Amino acid sequence: MEVKDYIRFLSKNYIAVIIITLTFALITYLITIAQPNTYQSSASLEVIKLETKPQSETPYFQYDNYYSYQAASAASDNLIGWIESAATVAQVYNKAGYQIPSANIKDLSKTFTATKTVGTSAIVSISYSSKDKKQAEDMVSTATEILKEKVEAYNKSSDQKMFSAQYSEPVTVVAPKMEILNVVIATFIGILAAIGTISIREAIRIK
Numbered sequence: 001m002e003v004k005d006y007i008r009f010l011s012k013n014y015i016a017v018i019i020i021t022l023t024f025a026l027i028t029y030l031i032t033i034a035q036p037n038t039y040q041s042s043a044s045l046e047v048i049k050l051e052t053k054p055q056s057e058t059p060y061f062q063y064d065n066y067y068s069y070q071a072a073s074a075a076s077d078n079l080i081g082w083i084e085s086a087a088t089v090a091q092v093y094n095k096a097g098y099q100i101p102s103a104n105i106k107d108l109s110k111t112f113t114a115t116k117t118v119g120t121s122a123i124v125s126i127s128y129s130s131k132d133k134k135q136a137e138d139m140v141s142t143a144t145e146i147l148k149e150k151v152e153a154y155n156k157s158s159d160q161k162m163f164s165a166q167y168s169e170p171v172t173v174v175a176p177k178m179e180i181l182n183v184v185i186a187t188f189i190g191i192l193a194a195i196g197t198i199s200i201r202e203a204i205r206i207k
Contacts, residue, residue: 009202010195017194024190025183032182038175041136042127043144045167047076047151072122075163078154079124079147080114088146096142098135112143133172140170 010017049072082088086108093100101108113127126143130136144167151165 009198013198013202016198017191020194020197021187021190024186024193028186029179029183032177032179035177036131037177038129038131039133039136039172040127040129040175041133041140041170041172042125043140043168043170044123044125045076045079045144045147045165047072047079047122047124048164048166049075049162069122072163075151076116076122076124079151079165080116082147082150083112083114083126083143084109088150092139092143092146095146096135096138098139112139129175137170137172144168144170 049069086105089108089111090100092111111128115125116123117125126140126147128136128139128143130139148165148167151163155162
């Protein structure tokens, strides 16, 4: 089929294309806005290296406590490792008072999202999403408390107070439902479906 034949074909069936496309877009929009809100809660933890001596008390150059910052950054990586552990996630669920969902170990370890905006930073952001706003806040609060406890337990095991963890209160927002994006995608799919439908109809009619 040449381009002009294709254009003639679409012009002849433009009403069907419009109806099918709008139907896809409208249904997608209604389904999207009907979905319950998803709440995203996030808090941050900062690992601090303690007992940093002033330059005058050390026999080596500290480069403005560069090594202390590096040690804190390395220790913060452990926070990410802990919160991405299924065992720690289960501990959070139990302490927060929620039932552990039925999931395999790999999926359970993905319950929280833990990131560092800057790779060398000692600040870790922990996020959790839920349809229940209270659960989202409880899970993040409990997770930060448990990670702080793990840092303190590490200090005790090493017989010296090396690190401290400070965490912020959770910030909770309603996740956008992405109506526009979903409608755009549905419109594109609707156009393809419309063209496919009328093409099949025309092929059957010719036969």
